[in-house]
Amino acid sequence: MQKRLKIAFAVPVTLLLSAGAAAAVSAGNFQADLLPVPHDHVADGGSNVTGHAALRLTGRTLDITLNASGLTPNEPHAMHIHGLTQSKNECPTLAADASTGDPIDPGSFVAGTPDGLVSLGEGAPDYGPIDVSMTVVGDTSPSSGLSLERFLSADANGNLAYHRSVVVPKDVAKNLTNLHIVLHGADLPGDADHSSLSSLFEATLPVACGEITTAR
Numbered sequence: 001m002q003k004r005l006k007i008a009f010a011v012p013v014t015l016l017l018s019a020g021a022a023a024a025v026s027a028g029n030f031q032a033d034l035l036p037v038p039h040d041h042v043a044d045g046g047s048n049v050t051g052h053a054a055l056r057l058t059g060r061t062l063d064i065t066l067n068a069s070g071l072t073p074n075e076p077h078a079m080h081i082h083g084l085t086q087s088k089n090e091c092p093t094l095a096a097d098a099s100t101g102d103p104i105d106p107g108s109f110v111a112g113t114p115d116g117l118v119s120l121g122e123g124a125p126d127y128g129p130i131d132v133s134m135t136v137v138g139d140t141s142p143s144s145g146l147s148l149e150r151f152l153s154a155d156a157n158g159n160l161a162y163h164r165s166v167v168v169p170k171d172v173a174k175n176l177t178n179l180h181i182v183l184h185g186a187d188l189p190g191d192a193d194h195s196s197l198s199s200l201f202e203a204t205l206p207v208a209c210g211e212i213t214t215a216r
């Protein structure tokens, strides 16, 4: 409830500020420190994904170099730039675990009871919609958000190194510091298999998040 109020008040202020931000240069260096999305460590199997993204913007071309570790090995991980371009967005905290019906471990799931995991849906109010899909080939628009076959897989040690230059929408280029990067996908211990790919909940689970800031 407190968070909803905060967002309601934040919008008008940000709209005023964005009038000044519109004059911002459309070139420069940006970065994001990717830190684990907070989950209960029993529920997420000790997931501890960290990483760093270096972003260089030239016009609408964004050159992205992203390294991450601690990911579920040998599986693709959806990676996106998220957020409402016209307002400052935040990475979710564990308070986002509203547990409205996460389909994990159905044997013990009790609706309305926190399960210790911030699901895709629960995190969405914090990190907003997809702006850019960091695919390896082809389309990078939001519509590729779940095209897992075009996202990079982590190696056998759970490391991932991504580099691609993508053309981003104008409002994304102009508002990068309102946005953040989210990495998805974790095999959870709550089910019998050892893959995140048999469950949309696991494949889309946000595992790391980092707000985009200017870099020198």
Ligand SMILES: [Cu+2]
Pocket (backbone or CB within 6 Å): 078, 079, 080, 081, 082, 130, 182, 183, 184
């Ligand atoms: Cu995402």
